[in-house]
């Protein structure tokens with residue numbers, strides 16, 4: 001039986017769906033790179049708000065590990081960890097196949113650096129928030145009308161993150177720093193920043 005539920009812990013939300021990991025025939029989980037990775041083709045992008053949440057759960061060392069990760073692209077206000085992308089295979093595929101409407105087939109050739117044989121190798125509190133709130137079309141279809149509140153909750157949490165991300169960015173600007181100029185100083189400012197916690201909805205299990 002299909003189930004979808006919601007957990008909120010330490011200011012970090014996550015949707016739990018029992019068909020994740022059992023979805024080989026879904027478009028989102030299609031993989032042409034011999035990696036069974038569900039829809040984990042995402043290259044995790046850690047915004048300042050994701051970083052703040054991770055620091056608040058006592059895992060600043062994880063942020064330092066991202067900063068040292070050779071696959072990480074560090075920008076002024078975010079860190080993105082790049083995964084695998086077989087561009088040559090994609091180009092060959094693209095020459096021989098018609099485009100799929102509403103889906104970027106490049107994703108068939110990508111995988112996240114944190115994927116392991118049994119799924120994601122990091123705790124949900126160490127993931128960027130899009131990872132925890134993404135659901136594919138099949139899951140949305142299975143959820144029916146009850147999905148509306150899940151969708152609303154996701155939008156509200158995204159808005160909350162966007163708003164306070166800007167606020168953290170201006171804290172760094174006011175202090176003449178950013179992740180590129182001085183990562184330690186920036187993390188220290190982010191840690192001390194006063195950001196109110198999100199007020200989650202009560203979502204019924206589907």
Ligand code: SF4
Pocket residue numbers: 017019020021022023026028029038039040134135136137138139
């Ligand atoms: S969201 Fe859909 S495609 Fe992604 S892991 Fe879950 S069931 Fe699979």
Ligand code: SF4
Pocket residue numbers: 039040041042043044112113114115116119120121122127128131132
């Ligand atoms: S961090 Fe984990 S959940 Fe997010 S895309 Fe990577 S493997 Fe999937």
